[in-house]
Amino acid sequence: FQVITGGHYDVDCRLEDPEGVVLYKEMKKQYDSFTFTASRNGTYKFCFSNEFSTFTHKTVYFDFQVGEDPPLFPSENRVTALTQMESACVSIHEALKSVIDYQTHFRLREAQGRSRAEDLNTRVAYWSIGEAIILLVVSIGQVFLLKSFFSDKRTTATRVGS
Numbered sequence: 001f002q003v004i005t006g007g008h009y010d011v012d013c014r015l016e017d018p019e020g021v022v023l024y025k026e027m028k029k030q031y032d033s034f035t036f037t038a039s040r041n042g043t044y045k046f047c048f049s050n051e052f053s054t055f056t057h058k059t060v061y062f063d064f065q066v067g068e069d070p071p072l073f074p075s076e077n078r079v080t081a082l083t084q085m086e087s088a089c090v091s092i093h094e095a096l097k098s099v100i101d102y103q104t105h106f107r108l109r110e111a112q113g114r115s116r117a118e119d120l121n122t123r124v125a126y127w128s129i130g131e132a133i134i135l136l137v138v139s140i141g142q143v144f145l146l147k148s149f150f151s152d153k154r155t156t157a158t159r160v161g162s
Contacts, residue, residue: 001048002031002108005115006058012049018042028052059115061108 003009013032015024017040024034038044048060072086072093082090 001060001062004059004061004108004111007050007053007056009058009112010053011058011060012051013046014049015044015046017044059111063104 001011001013003011009030010028012027013024013029014022014026015034016022017038019040019042023036023044026032046062048062050056050058072090
């Protein structure tokens with residue numbers, strides 16, 4: 001799993017087997033990988049928790065790889081050695097699986113960067129609006145202040161009687 005967006009990019013993760021036994025538990029992790037072989041049939045439960053950071057929504061990417069890959073060649077379980085063409089196909093297949101992993105990693109990094117850029121863009125927009133409002137208020141205040149310097153104030157004389 002990997003946290004893509006939100007907060008400090010960390011979540012709690014827990015994996016339980018069908019009987020409720022905790023197989024994996026990590027606190028405040030940004031990313032991690034866990035491999036295990038299921039010993040029982042049934043429904044395995046996993047939970048990503050964000051209870052320590054309830055104000056921030058988070059996006060989590062996770063990937064399951066269940067079971068072994070099917071054989072590349074139907075007759076791969078044979079005793080004889082692979083031909084040169086078959087061994088080249090197997091090595092290309094392994095290289096392509098590695099490429100898929102790299103592409104997934106870079107897509108996650110791109111999504112993370114896009115989220116940060118959009119957040120920064122929003123903050124800059126709000127800051128600019130705030131500065132524009134402050135500039136408008138200050139300029140209006142200056143106009144009234146200058147106007148008060150040049151206005152003629154009438155004074156009225158009042159007699160104080162004796």
